Amino acid sequence: MMIRHRHAALALAAAALTLPVAAYAGDSTPVKISGKEAVKGATGAAVAAFNIGFIFESTDQTKATGGLMGAFGGTTKAKSSLVGVTPEMMQKIADAAYADFTAKLAAAGLTVKDPATVFAAPEMAKSHGQTSPLDISIALEKGSKGKATYVKPAVLPSLIMVGGDFQGSGFSSMGLAMDAGQASAALSNYAKAAGVPVIDVTYLIDFSDQKRPGAFSFGGGLNVNANLSVVAGYSQMTVFGPNGKNTTVTLNQGVSVDGEFIDKHDASSGTAKTTQAVANVAGGIMAAMGHGGMMFGKTRKFEFDAKPGNYEEGAAKAAGLANDVLIGQITALK
Numbered sequence: 380m381m382i383r384h385r386h387a388a389l390a391l392a393a394a395a396l397t398l399p400v401a402a403y404a405g406d407s408t409p410v411k412i413s414g415k416e417a418v419k420g421a422t423g424a425a426v427a428a429f430n431i432g433f434i435f436e437s438t439d440q441t442k443a444t445g446g447l448m449g450a451f452g453g454t455t456k457a458k459s460s461l462v463g464v465t466p467e468m469m470q471k472i473a474d475a476a477y478a479d480f481t482a483k484l485a486a487a488g489l490t491v492k493d494p495a496t497v498f499a500a501p502e503m504a505k506s507h508g509q510t511s512p513l514d515i516s517i518a519l520e521k522g523s524k525g526k527a528t529y530v531k532p533a534v535l536p537s538l539i540m541v542g543g544d545f546q547g548s549g550f551s552s553m554g555l556a557m558d559a560g561q562a563s564a565a566l567s568n569y570a571k572a573a574g575v576p577v578i579d580v581t582y583l584i585d586f587s588d589q590k591r592p593g594a595f596s597f598g599g600g601l602n603v604n605a606n607l608s609v610v611a612g613y614s615q616m617t618v619f620g621p622n623g624k625n626t627t628v629t630l631n632q633g634v635s636v637d638g639e640f641i642d643k644h645d646a647s648s649g650t651a652k653t654t655q656a657v658a659n660v661a662g663g664i665m666a667a668m669g670h671g672g673m674m675f676g677k678t679r680k681f682e683f684d685a686k687p688g689n690y691e692e693g694a695a696k697a698a699g700l701a702n703d704v705l706i707g708q709i710t711a712l713k
Contacts, residue, residue, distance in 0.1 A: 409704055413627040417620030418576045418713040423490040425497045426481060427506070427566050428539035428579040429532055431473040431698060432515075432613075434586060435461045436526040461586045461641075463685040466512060469530045471691050472584075476698035477532035480580065483706045489713075492575060498536050502569035507558040508537025515555065517583075517613075518546045527583060541566065541617050543627065544581040563619070570619040582701055583613040584694050585633075586641060586683050607693045608635040609701040616705045628708045634700045640693040642684045 418424075436459070481491050497503065511531040519525050529545070531538040540555065541563040547555060570577040585608045611633035618626040 409630070409632045410708060411629045411631050412708065413629075414625050415712050416622060416624035417618040417626035418709055419620070419622075419624075421489060421576050421620075421713045423492060423575040424484055424709075425492040425569070425573065425575050425577045426477070426484070426494070426580070427497055427503070427535075427569070427577050428541070428544075428562075428581070429473070429477045429480060429535065430529045430538060430540065430544065430581040431469070431476055431531075431694075432527045432529040432545070432581065432583040433461070433464065433469055433694075434517075434525050434527045434583065434610075435464070458680045459586075459683065460681070461683045461685060463687070464690065466530075468685070468687065468691050469512065469528065470533060472694045472698065473530045473532050474534075475691075475695040476582070476702065477534065479695075479699045480702045480706070483702055484578075484709070487706055487710050489709070492573070494534050494536070497569065497573075497577075500569055500572065502572050503565055505561065506537065506539055506565040507561045508539045509555070509558070511538040513538055513540075515545055515547055515552060529581075539566070539579065540581065541579050543615060543617065543629075544579065546613065563617075567619045567623070567625070570621045571623065574621045576621065577619040579617040579619075580705065581615060582698055583610045584608065584697065585610050586685075607638075607640050607690070607697050608633050609697050614701060616708075618709075626712065628705055630701065630704065634697050634704070636693050636697045636700070638689065638693050640686055640689050642686065643681055 484491050498506075511529070513529045515527050515529065517525050517527050527545075529538060529540075539562050540559045542556075542559050544559065545552070545555070547553075566577045566579065609630065611630045614633075615627060615629040618628075620626065
């Protein structure tokens with residue numbers, strides 16, 4: 380679905396389940412860093428936001444360049460939806476990922492401030508937090524859009540998002556964007572007052588892996604599978620430094636965990652499949668008559684049924700691997 384990059388062959392040992400494989404894919408560098416001064420010399424840190432987003436619905440499409448017998452070309456769409464993931468499952472994943480992140484911060488030599496102390500500070504009174512879970516219509520790649528639900532760890536009193544944490548689609552995101560700007564100011568002010576870097580982390584977890592626009596195989600079809608992935612470009616960490624400097628680390632490479640997490644099936648209606656078949660035949664006839672290949676788009680609907688237990692473990696594992704990347708950057712920068 381939302382992952383535009385190829386999966387590389389790199390495999391990591393993964394605990395639990397049936398030894399799932401973790402793959403990294405994307406640009407040549409694991410992360411993109413903007414600013415490097417926010418954590419310099421830090422001995423402590425506050426985690427004010429840690430959001431896990433779950434893509435529940437997406438529509439992906441591309442303009443194919445074919446036309447051979449009308450069977451290829453046109454606009455190809457894949458409408459995918461995730462079912463079977465309960466609020467309890469999402470909460471379990473968010474709590475596990477946050478606990479893993481803060482434990483790794485401590486292991487890296489940073490004293491993590493208690494969330495209750497952080498949010499009791501006057502600077503955090505206008506942090507413009509949201510209610511968890513938070514549903515957002517998101518803009519994905521060109522020709523693609525989706526719906527995602529973001530969840531915070533139970534230990535954090537509100538869900539805070541800062542600029543860049545999400546890429547909203549439509550007017551419904553305008554108010555959230557304004558809140559994000561004011562939240563950034565609150566976190567920056569707290570960092571200066573408390574004398575510690577303040578960390579904001581947002582991950583977007585994808586439930587499928589489709590070829591992206593511009594990367595379709597001959598025939599215009601979509602290849603859909605069921606990897607769990609932390610999505611590159613939509614997952615990042617922002618650090619507000621006590622020195623007034625900001626550091627943003629964005630995942631340039633998605634983190635994907637393979638395993639028995641989801642069952643996929645074609646949810647296209649019988650009518651839709653019949654209509655597509657008729658269109659393909661008509662296109663072929665027109666081409667044979669010398670009228671060129673007609674451009675009939677293909678539309679498929681897929682449903683991904685989460686396997687309770689396996690899904691949570693796989694998503695938490697993917698987030699944990701992403702945590703390793705971010706903690707590594709914090710260590711290098713401080």
